[in-house]
Amino acid sequence: MDIPKQYDPAQAEKDHYERWEKNGYFAPEINQDPSAPVFTIVIPPPNVTGSLHMGHALQHTMMDVMTRHKRMSGYRTLWLPGMDHAGISTQLMVTNALKEEGKTRFDLGREKFVERVWKWKAESGGQITVQMRREGASVDWSREKFTMDEDLSRAVREVFVRFYEEGLIYRGKRIVNWCPRDQTVLSDLEVEKLPQAGKLYYLRYPIKNSDRHLTVATTRPETMLGDTAVAVNPTDERFSDLVGAIILLPLTNREIPVIKDDYVDPAFGTGAVKITPAHDPNDYEMGLRHDLPQVVVIDAHAKMTADAGADFEGLDRYKARDKVVEEFEKLGLLDKVIDYEFSISKCERCKTVIEPLISEQWFMHMEPLRDLALGLMAQKQKPQFTPDVPYERIYTNWLENLRDWTISRQLWWGHQIPAWYTPSGEVIVARSEEEAREKAGTSELTQDQDVLDTWFSSALWPFSTLGWPDDTEDLRTFYPTSVLVTARDIIFLWVSRMVMMGMKFIGQEPFADVFVTGTILDSQGQRMSKTKRNGVDPLIVFDKFGVDATRLTLAQVGSTDTRWNEKQVESYRNFANKIWNAARFCLMNSDGAEVKPELLESKDLALHDRWIISRLNKTAERVNESLNTYQFHESVQTLYHFFWDDFCDWYIELSKSDVTAEEPSPKRTEARSRLLTVLEQALRLLHPFMPYITEELWQRLPGNKPLHSAYAGASSTIMLTSYPISSQEMIDDRAEREMSAIIDLVSRVRNIRSEMNIKPAERIPVIVGCPDQELRNTFSSARDQIARLVRAAEISIADQLNAPKASARAVLVGGAELAVPLEGLIDFEQERQRLGREQDKLRAEATKLEAQLANPSFVERAPAERVDEVRSRIADIAQRTSQLQQTIENLQ
């Protein structure tokens, strides 16, 4: 058997994925059981712009673990992959590429530009699919989707038309967030607010027919050119006589009124606010309330307009600010300037400061949709968030405060709005140009130049990918999906909108559960970001430690934010190597043996066999349970300790004498087969987390390795075997008790060896005194294995301890004692100290427990079984302490 000593992930990762994919194992059709339950996940589509980052690797790992687990559990499983066209980001990328050629998108024109983006998408998107294959993601590539695919675009148009016909989508002139760089409107969610150190300017406005002034405070003096009123709070007595007065607005020839409005906070600034309805969202609202004119002084490029006055026209908004301040100072109207920190809105993509502008856009009324989502939460508690604590309330709260959604964007890359205009300006909304012509009765139509917000098509993802608006087999089978895995930051942007759209068009929630993943931070606790260049590239980690080790690291992150720690991956790389070598041992001793599931059911097994079977079943139970409740950390820990501690450290060691016997015998063959059989189950348990190494090793195991009955027709692969489930009768508490006594005995002897500095090569005699008959039998039948594990020359077991005085001793649980004769080797003082330390530990514990018992209310109020437990532990400790005491006294 020719297996290298070190596991080489690259080798194992090479061929398996291709074979899985080629054989159609990822597609739900592989499942031949017509009554199989269904499990569906749609992937949160990555942007075509990026390559995969750690956040993707994290989410994909979670989704793949769930998918593989369910597939192995017999579910008809679909994990549907795809990508998002990511309007602004993608357009920006291509625009930047053009810039390097010295061109703008206008040089190409819309059609050529969009062609160019498609070309770019083909390259970049291809990258992502290669990377996802590397991750081992068991997605059904035959169903891969892209938000700009023809069928998904049809779904988008269908939704738009239906909403328009219901009056939920409308076109209107409103104040919007405008990005002067990208030249497009942005939704509130695409704007980020950042704190900024700025100034607060106090400007004096003269009152007409009076020598009085009204002073206003502003962070944006340049907007005063567009002021159409000054507002004060109705209850503010300082200004009550000025309400209705006329202000002579400096630098312009305008006269504007002083009005009253509750919005004004008398405590802030001067208590008087300048109102610029055309350039501030609040002022806009107030302008509507008071029917104020809107004077536009800043244009779409953030330059001043002609209405700003001849002195200002064409100036950049910041230049204009300086000039306004200068002029006020000259006129003696600048009261003061103070430092002031406020938050400023920036474009989430390009970080340009947003300019609020009045503009004609498409909007969507959200109230009826919002109510659908709220109703679902109120009546069915769906979606069920995991972890469940904060998100549900945040989600509900956000929905309650929802405002209309600005859905149009002034971009070229995206779904062009299916609205056409007749020469007379009539709006025709239709599913296609032909339909529009029919409706309009003319072919002289111009289509709206705008595209839809990217999130419009993403909102339809769970059903548009399954064939909606057609009533497809896929839609009927896989909708609603089972769980959505996502990061925290798009719960509103995406999750809530999918819920609304799903309820609206399918009448059912798009997913039952939402699993919210944590965030991987850098080693300093900072968010990983492109601009900070602190991201860790998952592909580099894959190369360094292997995909399986990385997946294990990511799986255990779960829902908590975690600092990236390469050491963790390294330790799981070591774990993979451990698995490799354990299998290597089994295979090196597999002559004549094979995997035989029935071997685990036979009667009259040795203790260590009964024990490992019990442990195996408990492990399966815990892993299934934790996977079903999204407790990935728990699953990983359980599997790690089962494999390393139970299987490697104890089971293999205890099997060794049988397995490595020189002479062939039925006993040897059976021991070898049993070992292989346990290993095979362990690999199956590990497979969802570590698909590559488990497949690699599983393929090498000889014997009968049946697939899950639902996949009977498929060729051999671990990914279609059945996931081990626990069986109550296989759990053997007695075997576990007996094994822990043996483990205790072995550990004690090893402790003595270590403390007494006995060379590992030195064989020692071990004497055990054990008054309990049953326990004595346990020790006796495991005598050879124990001797091997503690490197003993011989072990004598009797009902009483009968050892020379010059011995190191220990007291075991259950009243047994042991001695290691150390004639000439023992240092009595050292031994006394060692035993003393042990005694101290026991006493400390006893003190705690006694204090508990001394409290009358504990005995009265705590459950009886807990009190009994404490009592029996105290008794046990007391016995061991006194045995130790005697041992110490006998030493000399």
Place this chain on the structure above:
RNA sequence: AGGCACGUACGUCAAUGGUAGACGGCUUCCCUUACAAGGAAGAGGUUGGGGGUUCGAAUCCCUCCGUGCCUACCA
């Protein structure tokens, strides 16, 4: 400005009212024929501070300190 979360061993994280654990790191010994990416044995924590509820608190409540995140129309 509000809201929410978090603070546990040197590091990264577990532990949903019942004896505080894991992995890495650290110390000592060992290349014992599956594995030095390994084996064996150890050291290390009054769970951020203070108060409360409880027989019992890392866990529930209050408060303070520190750290993140989200939401928001203070000019």
